[in-house]
Amino acid sequence: MPILIDFIAILAGFALLIWSADLFVMGASATARNLGVSPLVIGLTIVGFGTSAPEMLVASIAAYGGNPGLAVGNAIGSNITNIALVLGATAVIVPLTVHSSILKREYPLLIIATLLAVILMATDNSLSLIDGLLMMALLFILMAWIVRQALQQRKCVTNNECEVDPLSSEFDQVIPDDMPMSKAIWLLLSGLVLLLISSKLLVWGAINIATAFGVSDLIIGLTIVAIGTSLPELAASIVSARKGEHDIALGNVIGSNMFNSLGVLGITAIVYPAELASGVLSRDLPLMVTLTVIMFIMAFGRRSSTGQITRFEGFLLLAIFVAYEVVLYFSATQ
Numbered sequence: 001m002p003i004l005i006d007f008i009a010i011l012a013g014f015a016l017l018i019w020s021a022d023l024f025v026m027g028a029s030a031t032a033r034n035l036g037v038s039p040l041v042i043g044l045t046i047v048g049f050g051t052s053a054p055e056m057l058v059a060s061i062a063a064y065g066g067n068p069g070l071a072v073g074n075a076i077g078s079n080i081t082n083i084a085l086v087l088g089a090t091a092v093i094v095p096l097t098v099h100s101s102i103l104k105r106e107y108p109l110l111i112i113a114t115l116l117a118v119i120l121m122a123t124d125n126s127l128s129l130i131d132g133l134l135m136m137a138l139l140f141i142l143m144a145w146i147v148r149q150a151l152q153q154r155k156c157v158t159n160n161e162c163e164v165d166p167l168s169s170e171f172d173q174v175i176p177d178d179m180p181m182s183k184a185i186w187l188l189l190s191g192l193v194l195l196l197i198s199s200k201l202l203v204w205g206a207i208n209i210a211t212a213f214g215v216s217d218l219i220i221g222l223t224i225v226a227i228g229t230s231l232p233e234l235a236a237s238i239v240s241a242r243k244g245e246h247d248i249a250l251g252n253v254i255g256s257n258m259f260n261s262l263g264v265l266g267i268t269a270i271v272y273p274a275e276l277a278s279g280v281l282s283r284d285l286p287l288m289v290t291l292t293v294i295m296f297i298m299a300f301g302r303r304s305s306t307g308q309i310t311r312f313e314g315f316l317l318l319a320i321f322v323a324y325e326v327v328l329y330f331s332a333t334q
Helices: 002-034 039-064 068-093 101-124 129-158 166-174 181-213 217-229 231-242 246-271 280-300 311-333
Strands: 096-098 307-309
Touching (some): 002 039, 039 068, 039 129, 039 246, 068 096, 068 246, 101 129, 101 280, 166 246, 280 311
């Protein structure tokens, strides 16, 4: 009976997490737009932060409770899931064509964020307080650079010196522009409260399951929790792709992974500095870096002006994800 309650807690936590994340992003985006912030800035910052809010809160609660393995597994596992499962499934359903020059400039930032996180962790096989502070500092620097690029794009378009980037047009269509401020603030605050409740419920159930089955927090974080907290990205990417908003579908993954690599791991290191669990350096981080490079090759490696992720490449990404989950299963049962 207790096991059943834990599973119900996890399922309820996931459902509430997805709903609350959507409320939070919608409310924050509408509030910012009502304050005159451009859709491009909102999309590149608030939406990117909002889609990683579940991972950040889950990691904070897990680390504060003395379970840093769950937090680290959630961050790394979410990055792997975002590329292999989210992008893979989206490309299988709707092959992606990428036109945005902004994403091409943003992608190197993801490489920098990923490499910094790997280097800091690999240096001493741990996440220290200094590591966390460095990660958070770089995250703020990268966000400032992204906002600056978005403002330059807006000025360029206003002066008729360049064309509107496709990503900006797509954000303009999906971010509400007629929501009353009172409703926007209500959605923002209620989404944040529900995010906290659902994250606490999810972590509680996940830790109990790990204890009951004798599975490490890291494995639970890499699998159940990572997949669950990536469901908002999966839903958003598929919906965006089916609407023809391919740049947003890829942009969601790039932005979320950047926040995961620096924000989620950074918060974990600050709240609960600890050594890395076995397997992180030899198995999980190498795959995360490899998938990040593969995503670049697929989306931007061609010589044509537009990037593409074909249906075949989507199946390839899904195959990698399934193989990784199988490896984790055998790691957990040994």
